[in-house]
Structures are given as C-alpha cells and as structure tokens.
Amino acid sequence: MITTALATAGARVLAVELHPGRVDQLRQRFAAVESVRVIELDLLDFRLPQRPFQVVANPPWSLAKSIIRMLTEPGSRLLSADLILSRRLVTDVARRGVPGPGQDRFGCEVTGRIPAAAFEPAPPHPAAVLRISRRSPLPATRRRPDRR
Missing domain, CATH: 3.40.50.150 (Vaccinia Virus protein VP39)
Known part of the structure; x- marks a missing residue:
C-alpha cells in the first residue's frame, strides 16, 4: 500500500524487501512503473544514500x-x-x-x-x-x- 501511494504521488521509490515471495510480487506489480525499484535485501545491510x-x-x-x-x-x-x-x-x-x-x-x-x-x-x-x-x-x- 505504501509503495502504491508513493508512486501514485510521483515519488521515486526504492522498495527494500527481504522475503523472496514478496519481492517477486512487488516486482510483478510495479514492473511497468519506472519510478519504483524493488531490491531483495535485509534492511540492516542497506547502505544509505550519500545524497x-x-x-x-x-x-x-x-x-x-x-x-x-x-x-x-x-x-x-x-x-x-x-x-x-x-x-x-x-x-x-x-x-x-x-x-x-x-x-x-x-x-x-x-x-x-x-x-x-x-x-x-x-x-x-x-x-x-x-x-x-x-x-x-x-x-x-x-x-x-x-x-x-
């Protein structure tokens, strides 16, 4: 729900998900949405942006x-x-x-x-x-x- 709301509002979204099944679902759901990128990763391993x-x-x-x-x-x-x-x-x-x-x-x-x-x-x-x-x-x- 959060990803949909943010993408609809025009935000660039980086969706971080660890569970492979949910990653697949998110990738399928947002395949045609250029502003959404889904990565499979543990949040604690995520490197924060430098900007x-x-x-x-x-x-x-x-x-x-x-x-x-x-x-x-x-x-x-x-x-x-x-x-x-x-x-x-x-x-x-x-x-x-x-x-x-x-x-x-x-x-x-x-x-x-x-x-x-x-x-x-x-x-x-x-x-x-x-x-x-x-x-x-x-x-x-x-x-x-x-x-x-």
Missing part, C-alpha cells in the same frame, strides 16, 4: 531500534522519516528522542495512530507513525575534483 533522502516505511518491528539508529547515525543524509511501528515504541521514542548521537540533530513526534485491524495479518499491538525530522541543516557535501 539527501526521505524514508516512508513499515519495517519489521523487531528491527525498529536498529533502523532508527542507522537512519540517524553521524554522516546520515536523512531529511525525514515516517516509520510505521509499534505504538509503544513510537510513543517512547517521541518522548525520549532518537537513541545515540543523533539526538541533537533529529526531532521525533507521533503523527498518526493505526489500529491493529488495519493490517493483514494484524500485528500483536496497535501501530503509530513516528516522524523523525532533521533539526540541523545538512553539512555541505564535498565534491570530487574532475578527473580529466
């Missing part, structure tokens, strides 16, 4: 803390992330801030609540949307000198 980026995702809840740390680590070019996660975790992160050194650079807030019945299969707990937004401007990127 500014945004994230909209419903990652595995068991990886949520690791993903938040990855997105907000020093050097990350993250502008914002909207993550659908366990409501309990979202509330905790919004109150305490992102863990680790990213706490000064990123703000967090709850931007929506989602009942468990909205998912298939339903998760064991209700969900919420955690928005992580950059507070400080991105540092300038170093350009490589032209090699002629």
Whole structure:
C-alpha cells in the first residue's frame, strides 16, 4: 500500500524487501512503473544514500531500534522519516528522542495512530507513525575534483 501511494504521488521509490515471495510480487506489480525499484535485501545491510533522502516505511518491528539508529547515525543524509511501528515504541521514542548521537540533530513526534485491524495479518499491538525530522541543516557535501 505504501509503495502504491508513493508512486501514485510521483515519488521515486526504492522498495527494500527481504522475503523472496514478496519481492517477486512487488516486482510483478510495479514492473511497468519506472519510478519504483524493488531490491531483495535485509534492511540492516542497506547502505544509505550519500545524497539527501526521505524514508516512508513499515519495517519489521523487531528491527525498529536498529533502523532508527542507522537512519540517524553521524554522516546520515536523512531529511525525514515516517516509520510505521509499534505504538509503544513510537510513543517512547517521541518522548525520549532518537537513541545515540543523533539526538541533537533529529526531532521525533507521533503523527498518526493505526489500529491493529488495519493490517493483514494484524500485528500483536496497535501501530503509530513516528516522524523523525532533521533539526540541523545538512553539512555541505564535498565534491570530487574532475578527473580529466
């Protein structure tokens, strides 16, 4: 649903999925959509872009803390992330801030609540949307000198 909504809105989408069956389904469903690229990969092995980026995702809840740390680590070019996660975790992160050194650079807030019945299969707990937004401007990127 997220990929469809983003592609319909005109976003360039990189869908990261580990499960081979779901990868095949996504590739078939979006084969004719140039703005969608599906890659089969564990999210924890994903290398973040070196240019500014945004994230909209419903990652595995068991990886949520690791993903938040990855997105907000020093050097990350993250502008914002909207993550659908366990409501309990979202509330905790919004109150305490992102863990680790990213706490000064990123703000967090709850931007929506989602009942468990909205998912298939339903998760064991209700969900919420955690928005992580950059507070400080991105540092300038170093350009490589032209090699002629």
